Amino acid sequence: MQEQIQDNEDLAEIIIKTNASIIVPTYKEVENIPLMIERIDWLRQSLGVDLELIFMDDDSRDGSVEAVERAGYDWVRIIVRTENRGLSPSVIEGFRAARHPILVCMDCDLSHPPEAIPQMILALGSGQQFVIGSRYVPGGSTDDDWGLFRWLNSTVATLLARPLTAVRDPMSGFFALRKADFDRAKDLNPVGYKIGLELIVKCGFENVAEVPIHFADRLHGESKLSLKEQLKYIRHLRRLYIHQFGNAMHFLQFMVVGASGVVVNLTVLTILLMLGVADSGALAGGILVSLVSNFLLNRRFTFSYARDNAILPQFLGFLGASAVGMVVNYAVALYLRTSVLPETPTAIYVAALTGIVCGMIFNFLGNRYIVFRKRYVEK
Ligand SMILES: Nc1nc2c(ncn2[C@@H]2O[C@H](COP(=O)(O)OP(=O)(O)O)[C@@H](O)[C@H]2O)c(=O)[nH]1
Ligand SMILES: [Mg+2]
Structure with a gap:
């Protein structure tokens, strides 16, 4: 050697x-x-x-x-x-x-x-x-x-x-x-x-x-x-x-959780329909379960730095942020459709998609900075 x-x-x-x-x-x-x-x-x-x-x-x-x-x-x-x-x-x-x-x-x-x-x-x-x-x-x-x-x-x-x-x-x-x-x-x-x-x-x-x-x-x-x-x-x-x-990474995780929520929603919907639940009840069940699973996953992963904070106020805040996101979504889409975009067959879809994106961003920001705000540095 x-x-x-x-x-x-x-x-x-x-x-x-x-x-x-x-x-x-x-x-x-x-x-x-x-x-x-x-x-x-x-x-x-x-x-x-x-x-x-x-x-x-x-x-x-x-x-x-x-x-x-x-x-x-x-x-x-x-x-x-x-x-x-x-x-x-x-x-x-x-x-x-x-x-x-x-x-x-x-x-x-x-x-x-x-x-x-x-x-x-x-x-x-x-x-x-x-x-x-x-x-x-x-x-x-x-x-x-x-x-x-x-x-x-x-x-x-x-x-x-x-x-x-x-x-x-x-x-x-x-x-x-x-x-x-x-x-x-x-x-x-x-x-x-x-x-x-x-x-x-x-x-x-x-x-x-x-x-x-x-x-x-x-x-x-x-x-x-x-x-x-x-x-x-x-x-x-x-x-x-x-x-x-930083935030780009939180946003990416938020999106992945959102996508998982779609799967959860549709799975629960299918199971409830198979169990003979009426359409209205099955739709509501899918939404509720996916809201809870989205909340838990976001708490566990996306905003894990805040997972030691009290869970109930966080859950209510999460529902509130989703509601604000929906209002923003609707307002933006309606405004674009009626006051901005020309009368074409695709205008309604452009309006709807822009509304979805704006709503999601609001939803994310509300969760990131209000609902799951950072009380201590992640270890
Ligand atoms: N102090 C300490 N050294 C470790 C530990 N685990 C591995 N090592 C040492 O770290 C170095 C790298 O480990 P090694 O098993 O060679 O990993 P590999 O090269 O990725 O296969 C070696 O010198 C190991 O003896 C540990 O838990 N504590
Ligand atoms: Mg080695």
Whole structure:
């Protein structure tokens, strides 16, 4: 392995002067820890800068602490965490504990080549705010044995993040940034695995660079990326979308809930008709049930930040906002039909559609700012 590293000609040409802290989240990585230390030690010696290595361990109790002690270096530490476990919180805590002006985060499984670190630091020095060790830029690669499922999984996850950032590999757990920028980051919500994506979005970084890496398969042990973590990713994405797109995202969810209300309405209508209820009763039943389901879904998802507020006043407010929306709808449509549009066969439809859109917007605004108003910041 050492020879392979020393073959890396680019490294010899890169001279960096800034010291860096390398933060490595670990959970049961005892087999990989000595190898990580060895690789970083080699990098320290060849660069001649001070690199601090901090393992952020979630109480693995597998001999990780002893492995770090055995190495006996004063520039290597392991911090054992017993509270607020998880990959992202441990990285954040490690960044806070770091002593040097540049922060690097990487996996402990030797997937991420430490030899890319000098280039990453250099990019930060030349004005980049965030630098990713990337599999998906020219020159980057992964080991060949990725099955279809793993590839598809990674591709879909990356595509879902595309509206948030144009970065090719936002899922990467190998990245670097300045400590000063990290210290300024607000509202970090370290949930799940994608701490790099969280930082790019929440810090609002515009200059993000990607350094190509070969992403090797993990050396020892198994990936801890479970299905549960993947579901957390969906929740994380939703939060980031709301952070980035604010009202547009609330409106989109409001529309999706509205569309689901149509399905609920028609389903209830059909069931009631099958049960022999009269048309008038079945129509009313469909409307009532869809109103309730729309309300509950909006409370649970669209305006989830207000879901701890009292439910009854909210429901009455929701009905009120719907009523106002209907009045606006009717008024706009009638005004357009009688006073604005020319006498053509399609005029009534144009009027009706414009009325619907205006009514919906009023309905949304009433719910967003009055019925489900924000009493506290979403956690
Ligand atoms: N502190 C901490 N580290 C974790 C946790 N889960 C995973 N890790 C570490 O985070 C890194 C990435 O995890 P890994 O299983 O390699 O995920 P993958 O690369 O996406 O397959 C590894 O160094 C893990 O040991 C956790 O809950 N807490
Ligand atoms: Mg890994």
